[in-house]
Amino acid sequence: MAPPAAVPDFMLEFASFLLKSNSLRFGVFTLASGKQSSYYIDLRVLPSFPAYFRLAINALKGTVTKNVGQFDTLASVPTSGLVFGSALAYEMSKPFIYARKESKGYGTGKTIEGFLKAGSKVVVVDDVATTGTSVSSAVDIIRANGAIVEDVVALVDRHEGANERLKKIGVRLHAVAGINDIVSALYKAGLIDENALESVMKQMAAKGEYETD
Template sequence: MSHARAARLGFAITSAWPQVKAKLAEEAALLLHRAQALLFGSFKLTSGLESPYYIDMRLIPSYPDLFERVCDVYCELIKAEVARFDRVAGVPTAGIPFATLVAYKLRKPFIYVRKQLRLHGQLKTVEGVLKPGERVLLLDDLVSTGDSALKTVRAVREAGGIVEDVVVLVDREQGARELLAGEGVRLHALLKVTEAARILHERGLLSREGYEVILSYVEGARVGPRPGG
């Protein structure tokens, strides 16, 4: 985004943002590690595959001060990188607590998307007030391949909303950015998992061997372009 356009939209994007973002990313990596929301070892994923790290941001709301700080970081990222939006939508289910507080802090209406269509009442997928043509910012805790985020993008669009931006704290670097870009959606991530590993390695919290295992795993786990999304 150009500085002139940012000024017209009321957003302050300066040359200092990359440095500010790097500091926020370092803070986030250390916070996740301290809360044991980012662990290294050997973990079995729901897919049945083994992973050398595990991220569980569902733990964060259990620590009110930490939760608020993480949401403040989301707000800084959004103010710096997202031009304009009318509502904030939480990606089910882990993204909903963060989206709720972020929407409140930014004084934006909050909506969320159900994983499954409600089969009673108004039979809605999107809960909350959404008017046709409104711009919706999607917010989640993290992305991997991007499939969950893309499903939410499509649900909001089917309900009449415009979705051009998805914000997450952590990008697991497994193809989400490319998948979403193919649908005309920009991914804004504060932190890549390889960056988190580097930061923790430099702080002496992750061994050199562990760091190299993460780099190798991420490189092998990247998902290439998928026809038709």
């Protein structure tokens, strides 16, 4: 009998790609929240590699299917979130909307783009969750427009307070991968050294002002 096909290790494949493509970099970075970070994950490069983009969209779909019950609409946060949210909505045959951080001040001046039915159940999708500020403001805007939001899905959770921040507003965060899973897989495979691993662990430990538990 032929040996069973090897089970692909998603985490190692995904993490190795992030490193090889320079999407995961170590250094000194300023984040959207103004925080300093010893590393950065630039998932904006993923759509330039269709096989890995598909891997990411399938993983997001799996995370939604496993963790979220029935829902009506997927929503994203501009800019990077849009790329993933719209591909996921297409893949799952779900309606898609997005919540602007602020009105453009011209055109329709709307903060919600797309058709949002009052009372519908919306799942918010973003690429990276750090402090959770971006997704929680999208949740606020969507709720202010009459819809229900109980779940946020991200490709990567940096474990820097997003979960706690969302919990406070009654929202669950589901991530395809935690940064700890990513760097652990890379370290075990000998692809990063102890210094890189430690720098991520220190970053996680210093959650800052959003740490609540």
